[in-house]
Each structure stands twice: as C-alpha cells, then as structure tokens.
Amino acid sequence: MEIAGLPLHPLVVHAAVVLIPLSAGFAVVLGVLPRWRWLSRWPAAVLAVFATGLAFLAKQSGAALTQARPELEPLVAEHSARGDLLFWVTIPFAVLVVVAAWSLGGPSALASGRGAQGSRVPALERVLPVLLVLGAVAVLVLVVRVGDSGARAVWG
Template sequence: MELNGVPLHPLVVHAAVVFVPLAALGALVLALVPRWRWAVRTPTLVLAVVAALSAQLAAFSGEDFMHRLSAHTELVDTHQMWGDRLVIAMWVLAALTAAGWWLLPFTSPLPGRPERASRVPVLVLPMVLGLPVVAIAVLGLVVLTGDAGARSAWGGQ
C-alpha cells in the first residue's frame, strides 16, 4: 500500500502514535474523574474508535510493507508481535469506552441538564476498575510497539 509512492505504513503509524495514547488517557479520565465524565465521554469514544482504526490500518499496512521489503527479521517480528497485541487491546479499549459511555453516571454543570444515573449500577465498579487497567495496558503496548518499530527501522542503534 502506497500513497503517492510513499509506503503507507510510516504515514499511518503517526496517526496511531497520536490517537492511541490520547484515547487511553481519555479512558482514564472517563473512569477516574466523575466530575469531567459528562465532557469527556463522547470525545473519548470518538478517539477510541479512531485510535482502534488507525492501529488496525497500521497493522495491515505494516504487513504489506514487510512483505514488499522482504524484511523478515527478528526485530520486525518483535515489532509485529507487539503491534498485533496493541490492535487487540485497542479494540478492547474501544469496546469498554463505548460501554462506559452508555453505562457510567454523570452530572452536567450546564443549567437544565439533569444528572444521569447509571443504567446498570452493578457494573459501574467493574467499569471504573477495568477501564483504567486496559488503558494502562494500551499505553504500555504502544510504547513497546513503537520501540520495537524504531529498533527495526534503525537497526537497533
């Protein structure tokens, strides 16, 4: 896959490098800062979906890039392994963010906007505990994937 003769993978990776950490940080705020939940819930959901799509596109374009260059080395394999794990974790984060958008209670400071209680109160605590765990895992995976990618591109130097 190319865009004007430039391999798509190095271009798409930059989207994932920006959107994945932003989505993870947004998910942390959504879960852990109830005061801001009303303001961050929709932007975080949009970011999570865009981040998952950009990570998926980076994985697809990376596979194509690897085959075109015949660059099947241990460093590339490590990068691909972490990237595959990141894609899965990012889709899990997107799904949990969607569930949190629908499930978590919030209070809007805007006049005339009432408080919204949780739709399933028994799931609030698991969501508030689980969403940060997945978000932190995603942050770790994006670092590991990026580090392995940089090492494969620059020869470990």
C-alpha cells in the same frame, strides 16, 4: 501502498501513536473524574473506536510493507508480533470505553444540574472505572513497546 512516495505504514503509525494514547487519556478521565464525564464520555468512545481502526490499518500496512520488501521480515518480526497484540488489545478496550460511555452516570454541564445522567447499570459504577484505568495502562504500555521495537528495527 504509498502516498507521495512514502510507505503508508509510517504515516499511519504516527497517527496511531498520537491517537491511541489520547484515547487512553480520555478513558482515564471518563473513569476517574465523574464531574468531567459529560465532557469526556463521547470523545473517549469515538477516539477508542477510531484508535482501533488505526491499529488495524497500521497492522495491515505493516504487513503490506513487509510483503513488498521481504528482506525486512527478520528485522521487524518482534515489532510485527507486538503490533498484532496491540490491535487485539485495542478491540476490547474500545468495547469497554463504549460501554462505560453509555452506562456510567455523571452530572450535567448545565449549572441547573438538569440533564444529569444516572448510572444505567449501577453494578458497573465501581467496576468500570477500574477496568478503564487498567485498560488504558495496558494500551499505553503496548504502544510504547510496539514503538520501541519498531524504532529498534529501523534505527538499531
């Protein structure tokens, strides 16, 4: 696929490179800053789900690009494998962020304190923040590794 003569893959990849780390950042804020959960809860969930969609689209557009230009296959084999792994890691990460957004408690934005949300599953109150940080680190490391292998394939 092409848009205005450019392959779709580089266009989607640039969106993914911005939004996947942004979703990881919101997930960390959601996990470690309970005072900001009222603000970060749903943006984190939406970004994580959208980032998973972008990872899928990047994976599919990359496969279409290598299918259209088979001579690229040996150059992008490592990049393709890492991109596949990133997609598969973003799925549980998105599920984790959505579960955390739904279940973690936090104060309200109102000065009166009305609207504060208690934890829906108190047992997860200590586990989910740790998992969110670990998941965010994993996603960030994979984004860097995928991007590095892609840059080496194109420019190296």
